[in-house]
Amino acid sequence: MTNEIIRLVGKKDLFIQGDEATVYGALLADCKFFAGYPITPATEVAEGMAIWMPKLGRVCVQMEDEIASIAAVIGASCTGVRAMTATSGPGFSLMQECIGYACMAETPCVIVNVQRGGPSTGQPTEAAQGDIMQTMWGTHGDHQIIALAPKSVQETLDLTIEAFNLSDDYRVPVVVLLDAELGHMREKVVLPEVKNIKVEEKIKSNIESDNFKPYRKHFKKSSKIPNFKHFGLGYKTYITGLTHDERGFPVTTSAEVHEDLVTRLIDKILDDIDNVWYYEDYLIDDAEIMVISYGITSRPAASAVKMAREKGIKVGHIRLITIWPFNYEKIKELLKNVHTVIVPEMNLGQMIHPIREVVGKDVKVILAPRIGGAIHSPKEIFKYIGEVKP
Amino acid sequence: MSFISNKKIIEKYLRKGMFPTIFCTGCGIGGVMNFTLRAIYDLNIDIDTTVFVSGIGCSSRVPGYIDSDGLHTLHGRAIAYATGVKLANPNLNVIVFTGDGDCGAIGGNHFLHAIRRNVDLTVISINNFIYGMTGGQVAPTTPIKSKTSTTPYGNIEYPFDLSILAKVIGAPYVARWTTAHPGQCISSIKNALQKPGFSFVEVLSPCPTFYGRLNKMGTALDMTKHLKESTINVKLYEKILAEGNTTDKMVIGELVNTDKEDFGTKYKRFCGELK
Numbered sequence: 074m075t076n077e078i079i080r081l082v083g084k085k086d087l088f089i090q091g092d093e094a095t096v097y098g099a100l101l102a103d104c105k106f107f108a109g110y111p112i113t114p115a116t117e118v119a120e121g122m123a124i125w126m127p128k129l130g131r132v133c134v135q136m137e138d139e140i141a142s143i144a145a146v147i148g149a150s151c152t153g154v155r156a157m158t159a160t161s162g163p164g165f166s167l168m169q170e171c172i173g174y175a176c177m178a179e180t181p182c183v184i185v186n187v188q189r190g191g192p193s194t195g196q197p198t199e200a201a202q203g204d205i206m207q208t209m210w211g212t213h214g215d216h217q218i219i220a221l222a223p224k225s226v227q228e229t230l231d232l233t234i235e236a237f238n239l240s241d242d243y244r245v246p247v248v249v250l251l252d253a254e255l256g257h258m259r260e261k262v263v264l265p266e267v268k269n270i271k272v273e274e275k276i277k278s279n280i281e282s283d284n285f286k287p288y289r290k291h292f293k294k295s296s297k298i299p300n301f302k303h304f305g306l307g308y309k310t311y312i313t314g315l316t317h318d319e320r321g322f323p324v325t326t327s328a329e330v331h332e333d334l335v336t337r338l339i340d341k342i343l344d345d346i347d348n349v350w351y352y353e354d355y356l357i358d359d360a361e362i363m364v365i366s367y368g369i370t371s372r373p374a375a376s377a378v379k380m381a382r383e384k385g386i387k388v389g390h391i392r393l394i395t396i397w398p399f400n401y402e403k404i405k406e407l408l409k410n411v412h413t414v415i416v417p418e419m420n421l422g423q424m425i426h427p428i429r430e431v432v433g434k435d436v437k438v439i440l441a442p443r444i445g446g447a448i449h450s451p452k453e454i455f456k457y458i459g460e461v462k463p
Numbered sequence: 464m465s466f467i468s469n470k471k472i473i474e475k476y477l478r479k480g481m482f483p484t485i486f487c488t489g490c491g492i493g494g495v496m497n498f499t500l501r502a503i504y505d506l507n508i509d510i511d512t513t514v515f516v517s518g519i520g521c522s523s524r525v526p527g528y529i530d531s532d533g534l535h536t537l538h539g540r541a542i543a544y545a546t547g548v549k550l551a552n553p554n555l556n557v558i559v560f561t562g563d564g565d566c567g568a569i570g571g572n573h574f575l576h577a578i579r580r581n582v583d584l585t586v587i588s589i590n591n592f593i594y595g596m597t598g599g600q601v602a603p604t605t606p607i608k609s610k611t612s613t614t615p616y617g618n619i620e621y622p623f624d625l626s627i628l629a630k631v632i633g634a635p636y637v638a639r640w641t642t643a644h645p646g647q648c649i650s651s652i653k654n655a656l657q658k659p660g661f662s663f664v665e666v667l668s669p670c671p672t673f674y675g676r677l678n679k680m681g682t683a684l685d686m687t688k689h690l691k692e693s694t695i696n697v698k699l700y701e702k703i704l705a706e707g708n709t710t711d712k713m714v715i716g717e718l719v720n721t722d723k724e725d726f727g728t729k730y731k732r733f734c735g736e737l738k
């Protein structure tokens with residue numbers, strides 16, 4: 074795959090924007106279908122896809138809105154191909170009903186959300202991390218999704234590929250969360266070697282449809298992920314967003330069927346959380362203060378921690394790469410020796426809530442908020458660290 | 464017209480595990496499902512490579528009862544999902560079942576744009592002039608003065624004509640019939656299935672439970688009779704027009720049948736030219 078893409082692009086080393094990195098990530102991950110609708114600061118994703126996808130004989134279509142885009146992506150995914158869409162806040166809000174559908178119907182798909190200042194049309198060209206809670210809780214009902222937040226252009230590319238893998242493995246929508254800063258920032262990237270792209274079996278079935286249970290658990294590694302068969306193979310797969318039994322048939326008034334299904338949708342990911350939860354730590358062994366960050370904010374946060382260490386302050390840094398699911402157990406353990414946690418976010422406090430929940434009353438949790446577009450400066454975060462009283 | 468018994472159609476095409484259906488006694492939806500399956504039978508279409516897509520509503524429950532791949536999506540979004548299915552795998556026959564509200568209100572924009580793109584779909588819209596699933600509210604197709612649960616004093620809004628809309632935007636195949644025209648319906652669905660590009664078949668259908676009851680239209684049989692009487696065949700209609708006369712009746716028949724390259728074929732050709 075990588076060689077085919079390098080041949081097409083003409084080189085392996087590129088100097089590109091974060092938005093474009095999602096395009097190359099998708100090409101390398103064998104994404105066969107893209108549907109989107111232009112919106113700042115995510116438009117470059119659609120533009121990049123429009124350049125490369127047809128040259129590879131893959132589908133790229135600009136739909137009439139974001140609802141149609143995610144709907145077409147889910148439809149494409151039902152035929153067994155990898156599919157992606159890209160948007161920003163207003164479009165992400167429109168997509169929420171379909172994202173819930175993909176959770177309920179267990180249809181893999183990748184959604185790139187390049188965050189901008191909200192609410193509403195807000196600040197189209199300015200960076201923000203205002204969609205953290207919406208990413209997890211934007212659609213109605215109990216569910217679990219996976220969201221990844223890169224900090225650099227290279228990592229954006231790598232995590233886009235990973236998003237496709239996780240989405241296929243867990244049969245769940247995966248959101249790649251950038252922001253206007255990272256989306257438009259240019260950095261050097263190297264196209265990675267991509268192996269092991271899973272090819273779905275294309276064998277026709279002769280199974281009796283009433284006996285085929287596409288939503289039966291205990292097939293794959295974490296045992297609660299169903300062994301789904303895509304369209305066109307004769308399995309007579311029925312997919313619905315209504316509460317359904319193991320055959321996929323609607324059963325909408327049984328508490329038991331509903332509870333069984335919805336808890337499985339959550340547990341299939343949480344039972345296996347250590348395999349989907351990525352993070353990085355820095356100088357945490359003797360830390361008494363911890364900075365927890367994600368996305369672009371991790372860059373000034375890391376610098377601030379370094380500055381503070383030079384002043385002899387015992388501070389460490391945890392960078393959440395997987396921001397959802399939130400790994401309560403692991404984070405609790407990482408924070409067991411600290412008395413203060415500082416959470417820099419480009420919003421007025423979102424990721425701080427599960428962090429507060431996990432540490433309880435004994436640990437002080439301080440928000441370092443910033444909205445309006447500019448990212449935190451290292452000095453600004455350093456100041457929060459310096460002001461901590463033991 | 465196919466000479467095959469209903470029993471055989473049920474045996475061959477229906478998903479027994481899903482029965483009984485949710486449809487009320489006298490509802491026209493089951494009939495439209497039957498017409499569609501007869502068209503599929505007559506054309507010998509491979510059911511294993513056929514996908515039925517639908518939105519939300521009584522009409523959108525049809526794919527659940529057919530033993531094939533089925534995608535029961537969200538209210539209004541069937542055509543957008545179907546676009547993804549068809550473009551991702553052009554070898555699949557994609558048939559959409561949609562209610563008049565699903566297609567013309569919440570899903571109206573997807574309907575227009577799929578026609579504009581000319582995606583190769585067969586869209587069968589069951590028009591009962593009301594929202595059946597949610598208990599009889601006004602639809603974009605509800606005639607003026609008709610009573611619904613949200614127009615208790617009679618509807619004052621102008622209705623949409625879905626078939627004329629499809630025709631004006633440029634769908635290469637458009638036909639409209641009522642459930643009182645089984646033979647014509649089957650034959651139009653056959654034409655629609657064979658037509659590359661967006662084909663639209665609207666079937667006017669009785670909802671005795673809500674539209675009939677709220678408007679005191681009698682039994683399902685009375686409603687079917689009424690549908691027959693309040694429509695006029697396009698050939699007769701054109702004759703009346705030519706004679707300088709006019710009519711309030713709804714025009715039925717094959718309204719458009721032309722050829723136009725479909726989006727998927729065009730896209731594939733365009734990709735080939737880029738290489």
Ligand SMILES: Cc1ncc(C[n+]2csc(CCOP(=O)(O)OP(=O)(O)O)c2C)c(N)n1
Nearest residue numbers: 519520521522538562563564565594595596
């Ligand atoms: C987003 C959303 N809004 C509203 C509904 C409620 N709803 C379900 S079906 C329906 C209308 C059904 O009418 P129609 O599409 O004409 O189909 P019919 O039931 O008459 O066949 C509505 C409003 C919904 N399911 N989803």
Ligand code: SF4
Nearest residue numbers: 486487490521595670
């Ligand atoms: S409510 Fe109306 S449309 Fe729905 S099943 Fe009953 S009769 Fe048919």
